[in-house]
Amino acid sequence: MRHRVVLAVGSNLGDRLGTLQGCVQAIGGLPDTDVLTISPVYETAPVGGPAQPDYLNAVLIVSTALPPLDLLAATQGIEAEFGRVRPQGAERFGPRTLDIDVISYAELLSDDPVLTLPHPRAHERAFVLAPWHDVDAGASLPGRGPVGDLLAGLDRRGVRRQPDLVLRRPRPQDPKNPQGPQNPKSLKNPKNPQDPKNSQDPQDPQDPQNPGALAEAP
Numbered sequence: 001m002r003h004r005v006v007l008a009v010g011s012n013l014g015d016r017l018g019t020l021q022g023c024v025q026a027i028g029g030l031p032d033t034d035v036l037t038i039s040p041v042y043e044t045a046p047v048g049g050p051a052q053p054d055y056l057n058a059v060l061i062v063s064t065a066l067p068p069l070d071l072l073a074a075t076q077g078i079e080a081e082f083g084r085v086r087p088q089g090a091e092r093f094g095p096r097t098l099d100i101d102v103i104s105y106a107e108l109l110s111d112d113p114v115l116t117l118p119h120p121r122a123h124e125r126a127f128v129l130a131p132w133h134d135v136d137a138g139a140s141l142p143g144r145g146p147v148g149d150l151l152a153g154l155d156r157r158g159v160r161r162q163p164d165l166v167l168r169r170p171r172p173q174d175p176k177n178p179q180g181p182q183n184p185k186s187l188k189n190p191k192n193p194q195d196p197k198n199s200q201d202p203q204d205p206q207d208p209q210n211p212g213a214l215a216e217a218p
Contacts, residue, residue: 002032002064002065004036004061004063004106006062007062007075007101008103009058010127011056011096011098012046012055012095013095013097014097017041017056019082020058020167023078023098025171026081027075028170030066033071036063038135038167039131040058041056041162041165041166042056042127042161043160043162044057045158053095056162056165057131059131059132059135069114069115071102072115079100082098083098084096084098104142105117107142118142118144122141126154129141132147133148
C-alpha cells in the first residue's frame with residue numbers, strides 16, 4: 001500500500017541547486033517510491049549556529065510503500081552519499097551539504113524519538129510551509145491544522161522564493177542500468193564535500209529538542 005509523504009530538502013554548501021536536483025533524482029530511485037510534486041525553490045537565511053551561507057530549500061510530495069523508518073533510513077543514506085556528516089556538540093548546528101526531513105507520513109501521528117511524526121518543528125518553519133503551500137494550498141499538517149493558517153502566523157522575512165531556480169522531476173531509470181543516473185554517488189559534487197567541522201546537527205532521530213533539522217534554521 002502506498003502512502004503520501006511530505007519531504008523537505010535543503011542545502012547550503014557547494015552546488016546547492018545541483019545537490020537538491022541529485023537528491024530529487026535519488027529519492028525518485030528509491031524502491032516503491034515516486035516523486036509526485038516538486039515545490040518552487042526558496043532561499044532562506046539560517047537562524048542559529050555559526051555564521052554560514054543561506055540555504056536553498058524545497059518540498060517534495062512523494063508516494064511510497066516504504067514504511068516510515070525504512071524511508072527515514074533511505075533518506076539518511078542519500079544524505080550520506082552527498083557528503084552529510086552528523087557531528088555532536090555545538091558543531092551540529094553548522095552548515096550541511098544536504099538535509100532531508102520527513103515532514104509528514106500520511107496522517108500518522110507518532111512520538112517515536114527516532115522519527116517523530118509529523119516533524120516536531122515543521123509548524124514553526126516558513127521555509128517548509130511556504131513551498132508546501134505553493135504546491136498544495138489545501139494541505140494540513142496532522143495534529144496542527146491547515147498549512148495556510150500556520151504559515152500566516154509566521155514571520156516570512158528571510159524566506160525568499162527563487163523563480164529562476166527550478167528542480168526537475170527525476171529522469172526515468174534505465175532498467176538495463178539500475179545503478180545509472182539515479183545512483184546518488186553519480187550525482188553528488190565530489191568537489192564540494194562537507195567539512196565535518198562545518199556540518200550540522202544529527203537528525204537521526206528527528207529530535208523534538210533539536211530546533212534545526214532542515215535549514216537549521218529559517
